[in-house]
């Protein structure tokens with residue numbers, strides 16, 4: 001079953017007098033993987049919690065399978081929540097339960113499955129995330145990366161149509177971050193769920209999603225096919241993707257205009273470039289591990305992006321045409337031996 005579309009319109013969330021973000025509008029296409037980027041404190045976690053109705057925005061709507069969860073009854077919300085799997089930032093595992101019981105928890109809470117059926121599902125999900133053999137370990141006995149994977153296994157036991165993942169890379173080294181990135185793509189290939197990942201990890205954003213959005217200064221700066229943000233000339237986007245100090249994002253919050261003009265002058269004069277090596281353009285999106293099913297989202301996305309091409313900036317169009325051309329190459333047209341990577345860039 002393909003994942004569900006999520007349509008967010010004009011969404012605004014405040015705590016008291018503090019507006020976290022305002023007028024956020026975006027559509028998460030069914031079965032595709034999207035990443036929401038943003039510096040720390042821009043309200044990414046608040047957005048994720050709003051999507052499952054743990055927080056209630058003051059204005060706007062969130063349509064999921066025809067239900068506006070901002071306004072629905074608690075009984076309706078309860079039904080909609082069953083469609084979700086969520087991996088919270090801290091993993092939210094129960095410290096006193098081993099990985100088997102942690103993973104089994106939603107099944108025991110929400111279904112009437114027998115223990116033998118529960119065992120089958122739990123072992124299947126633990127295998128999916130590479131934790132077979134670790135089921136008797138306690139969360140405190142395993143690494144951060146394993147805790148993330150256990151949290152993912154638990155998020156998957158109810159066969160979600162929507163998977164929300166908050167900072168899957170937090171606390172992980174770059175190698176473990178790549179492993180979890182690959183795992184998220186493999187999971188998407190296997191269950192075709194709509195996936196939203198909230199993160200400030202640049203490498204993950206460059207390699208995992210079909211679509212990317214970015215929160216900054218209390219608004220959604222942009223949201224769309226990955227090629228749009230990855231080729232964007234928007235100063236805040238470029239600064240973020242390159243992790244430099246030059247740009248609107250400051251140490252704690254935003255910089256003032258005078259500071260930005262001074263820094264740009266320093267760069268122009270060749271005094272410093274404010275950060276690590278500049279990366280331009282697009283690196284290929286991760287494909288499912290050989291042997292995995294093809295990502296069904298790929299063909300759907302291809303059609304969707306073709307239809308919207310003309311409305312996109314030229315740099316994004318060029319990047320999309322490049323990846324479509326690769327898609328049309330005969331080498332990708334079918335008779336590859338099974339087990340070879342089958343998914344394509346777009």
Ligand SMILES: Nc1ncnc2c1ncn2[C@@H]1O[C@H](COP(=O)(O)OP(=O)(O)O)[C@@H](O)[C@H]1O
Pocket residue numbers: 015020038039040041042043044045046047
């Ligand atoms: N339940 C809450 N009550 C009041 N303020 C909150 C609550 N949750 C988050 N915030 C505030 O919302 C802002 C955004 O937080 P968060 O979504 O955690 O940022 P991010 O995940 O992007 O780092 C922060 O200033 C935080 O203090």
Ligand SMILES: [Mg+2]
Pocket residue numbers: 044045046089166167
């Ligand atoms: Mg957060």
